[in-house]
Amino acid sequence: MPDRDEPNPMEEFFKQFGLQPGPDGNYDLNQLMGPLQQAMQQFSRQMDAMGSGDGSHGLNWTFVRDIARKVTAASGPDPSPTPGDASAVRDAVGLAELWLDQHTAFGRSAATAAAWSRAEWVEATMVTWQELAGGVSASLAEAISGVVQRPEPEFAGMAGFMEPLMRQAAAGMLAAQVGQGIGQLATDVVSVSDLGFPLTERPVVALLPANVAAFADGLDQPLEDVRLYLALRETARQRLFANVGWLGPQMLALIGKYARDITIDAAAFEEAIESQLSGGMTPEALQEFGSTVAGRLFQPSLTPDQVETLARLETLVAVVEGWVDDVVAQTTAGLLPRAEALLEVVRRRRASAGAADAALKTLLNLELTPRRVRDAANAWAALRSARGVEERDAVWAHPDLMPTAADLDDPLGFAERGSKPAPAGDDLDAALAALLEQEGTPGSDSGPDSDH
Template identity: 40%
Template sequence: MTDLPGRENDPNDNPFAMFGSPEQIAAAMRQFADMLSASPDAGPVNWEMAKNIARHAVVAEGDPSVMEGERRQIVEALNLADLWLNEVTTLPSGVVNPQAWSRSEWIEKTVPVWKQLADPVAARMVETMGGTLGASGLPPEAQAMAGPLMGMLKQMGSMMVGQQIGQALGSLAREVVGSSDIGLPLSDTAALLPGGVAAFSQGLETPSDEIRLYLALREAAHHRLFQHVPWLRAHLLGAVEEYAQGITVDVSALEEKLQGLDLSNPAQIQEVLGGGELLKPEETERQKAALSRLETALALVEGWVATVVDAAADGKLPSATALAETVRRRRATGGPAERTFATLVGLELRPRRLREAAALWKALADERGVEGRDAVWGHPDLMPNAEDLDDPGRFVKGEAEFDLSGLSDLEEPEQPGEEDGPRDAG
């Protein structure tokens, strides 16, 4: 262990030397005292702190309240988009109370789902940090006396992880355009962010009302799935949670980064925890299967949305093709959703599957019609899997053998011995 500058004593003489000088520790404790007392939640993340950091990040760059004119434009766009979607899908409307949000409102309204997604990995991070911070460098005789310190260090670990999550959410809030950008049901409310729509529009030579309406089509299409496919929400969030269960923390890398960490320096804490590089997936068959299911489910959602939006906009929005390509490029370049997933759950999405999923949904509509395409969502056992994305034609041909108009009767388990058996949901 490297001595801190200005310290000549053997660190073994002071097992807590790795935390810095007594003055540094005291300053850090004073800085965090209010946060500790304000958040009695015993969970792995100080979510109140995370929200405050995220809100501060967006307010610092300007996050004005939504004006009445902006709100009216957003609501009208979402309602019109919903009418257009009625012509191209059999799924009912999912737009009940369309809203326009500021970035701060997006943070507040989506945190409950982020908490569900991030807590499993955060718990592992905090446990590892507590053990690493507390046990590393402590001689055996000192470890028995360090019990109270371990609890304190875990609380500090919770705040450190909360700070990182807050930074990630603040970054994402500055770039999202609605509640469904990442293809997960972050909110039951269909909403667009005027600030996000304006940021998306920068550099595009397209009328602002066309851009707003196109993004409203995507938002409304997502909510048709999330509101009217009863198994989809649990399937998507469950797939993320299952994948997260296989995430481990790179203890050696974390221990190296924590040497001499200045707990009163937020920038240094951000550097230590940033980017998700400390989170490592277990290379097990179960983990690989969980990743495949998650990637496939997200691709199928995005592919269906792209397909119905293209159909709804055809002949109505002259710029629809160009805007669709802009969205695809935005996803393919590893945008905010991918970076945030890497930070929060150690996962990087693979947008390349989105184009393949869209091709599958289009082929299915050509073969079975809109009703047959949308009826596939009626039961998870009929959903395409990863192999089907590689060969859409085979899936479409196989689906043609089913009477998809009667999917309401398929809620009962299939009988053993059927030739094809139930399909993997992805």
């Protein structure tokens, strides 16, 4: 409850309409109805001008997209890739495909090569983010009901009038926060699946030339070599996602399950909503507010289910990125000077809490730190050395064959045990179907990538 000696944000909000409490300190509900309805209609028109949400507490994804685009624009110039950029990416991907043919059992995917601006990355990944983050908005309902059922007597009976306005304001705030997270990611990723999981509806090997140049800045390496190295990593991931049918859906299922369990920090939410009520709820104000509260509206503590889901997801991302490390290390040996130095740069980037980590925290309250990528790379390398490339890649035939945390502790033991028979195809289909039904994965075949 607010300190009664301090100005009440709700009172300040009502003063905008010239409304004052009566002699008994309470408000006349009949007097309030007209101004509140007018405020709600005005705000609805402002938000509808940029696209509508998907329900009473759904997110306005047109607004999310608009915020994300503005964040990328504010981070610096974001020119559309030139024909020369597109040609350079196609050449790098073409060479990467040729080199990878010799070092993985997986055939080439149908993915096209593309050079994207940051804004194009936002547009191309938005459908997947909508599927992953859309469920978070359901957590608003409980938080909103807690705010509108205010204990102060002067606000008694007002829930029915205030709740619709609160819902729209809350959905706008959350949309602004989600847009901030997506925009921040766009400023950091160097390729479409740089986070470690697929993010597009259709396979594509896309690099972001502006972000690649920023990655290469200060490395004392030719930009062409850096571009080729990053193209190798992205092309290897896309081959993996294309050839391992269960992988992308399972990663998205885990992220979606984690996101659905997100809860709103009631105290932070009440403070935020009162600030908005007293300061105005225009789209411009919500955009500014999104950057102010980014990452603070979610409950900081995780549920036991979220902890377990996050551990599974981090292990899976580590196994994916470890496989990419091993494949690319073997592919570049003797062909790309100083490839080992570039791998160390990638590993340092993973270990540091960078822009992508902050963005995932803002977007999904997700602190994805696959600390065991190096251990996973060692396990894949041990299996390849002991049994060859074919047997290393055959492990991806079924999720039950994947290295566990115990295997990452004992790479040589994993190499000895790595040729376990895969379950029958029907069993795999049944197990994957059960997982998707249980965890409600998005319908796309792609998902985010996290290697930070």
